[in-house]
Amino acid sequence: MTPKYLHLEMRGNIAVVRLARPAKRNALGDALIVALRDLFENLPSETKSAVLCGEGDHFCAGLDLSELKERDASQGMHHSRMWHAALERVQYGPVPVIAALQGAVVGGGLELASACHIRVADESAFYALPEGSRGIFVGGGGAVRIPRLIGAARMTDMMLTGRVYNAQDGERIGIAQYLVPAGQAFDKALELAGRVAENAPLTNYALMHALPRIAEQPADQGFFTEALMAAVAQSAPEAKRRVKDFLDGKARKVQKS
Incomplete structure (x- = not known):
């Protein structure tokens, strides 16, 4: 994984940050997480807001399991903290971030989306936390951020049972604040980013x-x-x-x- 899978485009004073690994449903590896951290730490000075999106049919299908390694407890903790540092730069960076969600918003992808300030989903979006069935636990800040959106009971259900929420139910329970027709999430997110950029x-x-x-x-x-x-x-x-x-x-x- 190299930073080539993360693209930055400036549209005026709006930074469009695009996960660009569609063949892997924009799955997150360590290099991409580090690239996200570095990008949000070094946005162009003229940036007033940002849109985070995924290339292709999916926002992000979560952790690239092909990169999952055997780690002892210490290594696992430091790996999780590396993800925390990266997603913290999204949530507590210099500008508000609007996520444009379509297709899979799963596992680490949902953790990433939850670090954004506004989430716009189109009707193709679906949400899941499959870590429970894979014998692992969320490690990118999801245990803190996701319950604040939907409550601990709903997150527990998702992880224990593998429950998948569709776009309509995801908006109903509070994962996304906006729901738009399929293919329109990016345009709506860009519109909102324009409004946000006008604020003081x-x-x-x-x-x-x-x-x-x-x-x-x-x-x-x-x-x-x-x-x-x-x-x-x-x-x-x-x-x-x-x-x-x-x-x-x-x-x-x-x-x-």
């Missing part, structure tokens, strides 16, 4: 970095952190300009969709 950068950063931490804090600590973040965000020159534009009638008003 500090607000986007607060939503990525502060909001998930506030959600995990006790209420009194969360209120305090929120107050600090609100004060910092509204003090930025960009925020002051945007508020002034709204008061002057120059900004778009919220419309019923």
Whole structure:
């Protein structure tokens, strides 16, 4: 596996990051995971948002089992932590990431998707965690991120029984926030990335970095952190300009969709 299986294309200020291993359903090997980490650590400076997608009929079918090696406990732990570091750069990187999902979103592919901030699925998408039937356990952060999306009971069911969710049920339980017709996930994700790129950068950063931490804090600590973040965000020159534009009638008003 070499970084050639990961492509970056800039569309204005939107980074399109594409898993490009369609013959393997974009399965993840160590080199590709390291390449993801390095890419999200070094996005072009003009990047305001990103779209993460897969080439071909599938987003990502998970870990490339041909790379699965016998490891002792120490080696296995360090291998898992390497995945954690890479996916953390997706979740806690410099810009919001919108995932465009189609076909298989399985195992490590679901772990990767759960590290993104918005998930758009088309009607071909399906979700599974087959690690349970293979005698292994999730190791890319899924045990933390996936229950926060769908609850621990649903994740337990998926791993114990091999349950597969289709696109409609995946949206219903909260894996994806958007469901679109087959073949339209990328276009919708790109549209959303364009909207996100128009936001004030500090607000986007607060939503990525502060909001998930506030959600995990006790209420009194969360209120305090929120107050600090609100004060910092509204003090930025960009925020002051945007508020002034709204008061002057120059900004778009919220419309019923």
